Amino acid sequence: MDKIKITGGNKLNGVIPVSGAKNAALPLMIASLLTRETLTLENMPLLADITQLERILSNHGVDYTIAGKRAGATGDEGNTVHFTAREIVDTTAPYELVSRMRASFWVFAPLLARMGEARVSLPGGCAIGTRPVDLLLMAMEKLGAKIDIENGYVVATAKDGLRGAEIVFPKVTVGGTHTALMGAVLARGVTVLRNAAREPEIVDLAECLNKMGARIHGAGQSTVEIEGVTSLHGARHAVMPDRIEAGTYAMAVAMTGGDVLLAGARADLLQAALDVLTQTGAHIEETNEGLRVTRNGSGIAPVDVTTAPFPAFPTDLQAQFMALMTRAKGVSRITETIFENRFMHVQELARLGAHIRLEGDSAIVTGADHLDGAQVMATDLRASVSLVIAALAARGETTINRVYHLDRGFERLEHKLRGCGAIIERVSGQG
Numbered sequence: 001m002d003k004i005k006i007t008g009g010n011k012l013n014g015v016i017p018v019s020g021a022k023n024a025a026l027p028l029m030i031a032s033l034l035t036r037e038t039l040t041l042e043n044m045p046l047l048a049d050i051t052q053l054e055r056i057l058s059n060h061g062v063d064y065t066i067a068g069k070r071a072g073a074t075g076d077e078g079n080t081v082h083f084t085a086r087e088i089v090d091t092t093a094p095y096e097l098v099s100r101m102r103a104s105f106w107v108f109a110p111l112l113a114r115m116g117e118a119r120v121s122l123p124g125g126c127a128i129g130t131r132p133v134d135l136l137l138m139a140m141e142k143l144g145a146k147i148d149i150e151n152g153y154v155v156a157t158a159k160d161g162l163r164g165a166e167i168v169f170p171k172v173t174v175g176g177t178h179t180a181l182m183g184a185v186l187a188r189g190v191t192v193l194r195n196a197a198r199e200p201e202i203v204d205l206a207e208c209l210n211k212m213g214a215r216i217h218g219a220g221q222s223t224v225e226i227e228g229v230t231s232l233h234g235a236r237h238a239v240m241p242d243r244i245e246a247g248t249y250a251m252a253v254a255m256t257g258g259d260v261l262l263a264g265a266r267a268d269l270l271q272a273a274l275d276v277l278t279q280t281g282a283h284i285e286e287t288n289e290g291l292r293v294t295r296n297g298s299g300i301a302p303v304d305v306t307t308a309p310f311p312a313f314p315t316d317l318q319a320q321f322m323a324l325m326t327r328a329k330g331v332s333r334i335t336e337t338i339f340e341n342r343f344m345h346v347q348e349l350a351r352l353g354a355h356i357r358l359e360g361d362s363a364i365v366t367g368a369d370h371l372d373g374a375q376v377m378a379t380d381l382r383a384s385v386s387l388v389i390a391a392l393a394a395r396g397e398t399t400i401n402r403v404y405h406l407d408r409g410f411e412r413l414e415h416k417l418r419g420c421g422a423i424i425e426r427v428s429g430q431g
């Protein structure tokens, strides 16, 4: 298993290109199941989760080809990938494939919409809470699907196709909204989603589906209306920039100090996090190329944060922000309202000398004078990168074990950070 070694203490200075968003790319790829024609996705990130979903989609009969890089490409530009689901050859998504990544469960919606049946293993994914799928199933039942759970599989059928309905989500769910959209686009009649997720990745999916011939109105708002159509066609769509990756590197710069341009980052996708970073003392400037993040001289001010659905502070940046607060000049309270068990990074940050106390759904962080390098363990995707941020500011060397979690969601992380002056290397294939 690979490890990452970081020697802390250097400021970050330079340019970090922001990749295409993992959490947009995954549902976009899944949307290719909805049409016989080719869906071309540009700006695709190179990530373990993407490769895994390619495997899952090919099992259903999707052909995918990765277009070659243009001459002079540096490797920082995303790939273009063509997905063609001419025939669906299998409507089962087996445990061996789905258990590794939660979003792969979402294939059940387009399979059901197009084929009238789907048999999909209950999902895995990051260990950050129980993560039920009851609301995703509720949405499909409202659209007329019959759903049973058999031997760890969700077995869904809609022999006469799905039909439009009103779906009221009792809780905001990103996966629930993605799947409801993918089901409703091919349903007979009109579907209305209430209390829908407003995350930018939902808007990206809806825009792509509309390019494919869907009729979705209001994506990005709480109420979304979908007029069903009988079929969708091929399209070309560029994956939006990864707001979580951008926010992560912004926090890394706030932690180490320095001056970094996050090329391609968009402030409107992560305003709540940028506002908080500004309160900590970092300076953020929007430029034509992206976001410029600087922090000079002054220390890090403590700021209280509560995670909540978009447009509030994202849960996927909570661990990274906690890492930053471990060096703040004072006490901060970080409250996690989305996932009940998303504090796995706390004990690992403690190994580096962080002072964090858990109180129910909050972490009380008392900033330390310094952190010291240590051996730590990556436990989930965002927790892993919080350890990277802490290690960049720690004295001496930190070794992060189990970095396969990082590879799920951060494209060429060592390369990007090394390019800005960090001392970071990957040690391949050990223990």
Ligand SMILES: CC(=O)N[C@H]1[C@@H](OP(=O)(O)OP(=O)(O)OC[C@H]2O[C@@H](n3ccc(=O)[nH]c3=O)[C@H](O)[C@@H]2O)O[C@H](CO)[C@@H](O)[C@@H]1O
Pocket: 023, 024, 026, 102, 103, 129, 130, 131, 132, 133, 134, 135, 136, 137, 171, 172, 173, 174, 175, 176, 315, 316, 338, 339, 340
């Ligand atoms: C691949 C992807 O895009 N993953 C993101 C997606 O996950 P994901 O789509 O799994 O997260 P949800 O938005 O669905 O989860 C939000 C909350 O709703 C609960 N819930 C969800 C579904 C359900 O059927 N029943 C239920 O109770 C969850 O347990 C959680 O407490 O949104 C999360 C919240 O922004 C992010 O942290 C993840 O990075």
Ligand SMILES: C=C(OP(=O)(O)O)C(=O)O
Pocket: 023, 101, 102, 103, 125, 126, 128, 316, 381, 382, 409
């Ligand atoms: C939790 C995440 O991913 P997943 O939903 O795939 O577990 C994430 O992207 O932070």
